[in-house]
Amino acid sequence: MLDTQKSCHALMSTTFSGKLLIVQVWNAISDISYIYHMIRSQATVKLYVVYNVLEIFDKLCQSFGSDVLQVVLNSAENVATCTNSALLREAMRFLLDECIAIVSFVFHSFIILAQSITVSAAIRSHNNALLTLLISNNFAEIKSNVFKRLAKDNLHKLAYLDTVERFHIVAHLFFVLAQNFLAAHEPWLNAFAWNAGMVFVCEILVDVIKHAFLAKFNEIKPSAYSEFLLALCKQTLTSQSKEIHKTMSFVPFAPACVVIRVLIPLYAAYLPGEFPWRLVVIxxxxILTCVFLVALKILVALGLLKHASWYVTRHKKKEKLLHFD
Structure with a gap:
């Protein structure tokens, strides 16, 4: 009796082990679970999702920040022009608007910094995460834009948004460059130059494809982009410095905060000296960096004004020649 029970238990155990082995073999052949866990464990997919979420928040913060800056400027003008009886109310409103602006700019700076960290993680990975991130993000951008019905004015704004995106990419790559200075333990300059070039080439190629299909799908002639550039040049020549953000919805405070956040650890790591003198040197x-950046901003502004004046003059000469013909 005992032998029979032992035989039954052994047979059941063998049968269960056989079924388990069959299930394992079937799972291995079908690869459903393996593919699921492989996709779930891929850092590239996470980077792609994180980067797209951050890009959406970046565009929202960019639009909101431009409006907030305009509100702060209007509040400052109200404080300067109001009567003495309304001075306290306008001053309190200005302080409230300024606090909202500071919070929005800090949040936007955090978004750009998080984007820079994502790009840095993709560049420094060893599984072609940067290439996957660029391909997925750029094809998603093409897919979401090429079949849209856009008016000429909307295409004009989209061209401005693509221009602003270049500045943010420069901030991301500057962050990656600083991280390489701080943490790289092997030759990295050639790899960084290759990755930075790949990022810029992909962005330019995608924007060319996107605008080509948008112009074709919406029956907009290529000469419209010359009109966009002419309008931008005229706005550059006629707008005051406080109204520049209205033109392209570009508020430079958030990228500037990211640059400052990157430069301080560089100074702390490479400048010599002990504690009190080290702080003075930093x-x-x-201060020297701020002076250099202000001087660079002035030079860039003068260059843009010169180019805008040249382009407007060139356009007027072409119009005269057309009327002459």
Whole structure:
């Protein structure tokens, strides 16, 4: 009796082991579970999702920040022009608007910094995460734009948004460059130059394809982009410095905060000296960097004004020649 029970238990155990082996073999052949866990464990998919979410928040913060900055400027003008009886109310409103602006700019700076960290993680990975991130993000951008019905004015704004995106890409790559200075333990300059070039080439190629299909699908002639550039040049020549953000919805405070956040650890890591003098040296170089950035901003502004004046003059000469013909 006992032998019979032992035989039954052994047979059941063998049968169960056989079924388990069959299930394992079937799972291995079908690869459903394996593919699921492989996709779930891929850092590239996570980077792609994170980067797209951050890009959406970046565009929202960009639009909101431009409106908030305009509200702050209007509040400042109201404080300057109001009567003495309304001065306290306008001053309180200005302080409230300024607090909202600071919070929005800090949040936008965090978004751009998180984007920079995502790009840095993709570049420094060893499984072609950057290439996958670029392909997925750029094809998603093409898919979401090429079959849209857009008016000429909307295409004009889209061209401005693509231009602003270049500045953010420069901030991301500057962050990656600083991280390489701080953490790289092997030759990295050639790899960084290759990755940075690949990022810019992919972005330019995708924008060319996107605008080509948008112009074709919406029956907009290529000469419209010359009109966009002419309008931008005229706005550059006629707008005051406080109204520049209206033109392209570009508020430089958030990228500037990211650049400052990147430069401070660089100074702390590479500048010599002990604690009190080290702090003085870091402060001195920080002030020197701000002076350099302001000088660079002035030079870029003068260059843009010169180019805008040249392009408007060139357009007027072409119009005269057409009327002459």
């Amino acid at each position: 402060l001195f170089f920080s």
